[in-house]
Amino acid sequence: MADDSYRTREYSGGCQCGAVRFHVTALKGNPHLCHCRMCQKAVGNLFAALIGVEAGNLTWTRGTPATFRSSGHVDRGFCGRCGTPLYYRNLEGTGYGVTIGAFDDPGQLPILFEMGLEGRHPSLAPLTQAQQLGTTVEADGAEAVEDIARSNNQHPDHDTSDWTPHMSSVRGAGTASTPSTPRFATGRRPPGSSSRWRTRSR
Numbered sequence: 001m002a003d004d005s006y007r008t009r010e011y012s013g014g015c016q017c018g019a020v021r022f023h024v025t026a027l028k029g030n031p032h033l034c035h036c037r038m039c040q041k042a043v044g045n046l047f048a049a050l051i052g053v054e055a056g057n058l059t060w061t062r063g064t065p066a067t068f069r070s071s072g073h074v075d076r077g078f079c080g081r082c083g084t085p086l087y088y089r090n091l092e093g094t095g096y097g098v099t100i101g102a103f104d105d106p107g108q109l110p111i112l113f114e115m116g117l118e119g120r121h122p123s124l125a126p127l128t129q130a131q132q133l134g135t136t137v138e139a140d141g142a143e144a145v146e147d148i149a150r151s152n153n154q155h156p157d158h159d160t161s162d163w164t165p166h167m168s169s170v171r172g173a174g175t176a177s178t179p180s181t182p183r184f185a186t187g188r189r190p191p192g193s194s195s196r197w198r199t200r201s202r
């Protein structure tokens with residue numbers, strides 16, 4: 001039996017700027033990488049690393065995420081200030097797939113599964129210890145995939161001369177769910193030297 005003690009430990013995490021923080025008290029046993037094209041876009045990376053958390057086991061301890069409804073079935077949560085992707089949420093489900101990279105110590109979590117393999121970047125090899133769950137169609141079924149395609153709000157993978165983002169699908173971005181003047185850990189930001197300040201805080 002694999003060691004699943006990671007599931008019953010408590011964890012905190014949050015976005016890059018610190019406007020949104022979370023705490024979880026229990027985890028599902030599904031820490032995985034999803035390589036599907038929609039997860040790639042949602043995190044601006046080659047895959048999304050996610051772990052399931054039941055809603056009752058997740059508390060937003062500072063701020064609340066903004067959301068983008070990437071399709072009729074899925075919300076993507078992110079920090080409305082700095083943009084850090086924070087979760088995937090199936091609207092028919094009871095929980096969240098929280099981004100593992102947003103945890104304070106991602107190394108405490110294993111990666112046990114890989115899916116969405118149709119989108120895996122050709123330079124990436126399968127993780128040796130992760131079970132391969134196949135393509136999105138293989139993992140979720142063709143019907144679910146067609147359903148998502150029908151209600152997809154994601155820009156196609158080519159330039160478009162006209163495009164109206166589905167802004168009604170975006171909630172909370174740019175609005176203050178936290179005090180309008182965020183305080184930073186250093187408490188001081190050198191006037192007129194934001195670039196210097198940034199190199200210290202990245």
Ligand SMILES: [Zn+2]
Pocket residue numbers: 015016017018019020079080081082083084
């Ligand atoms: Zn942030």
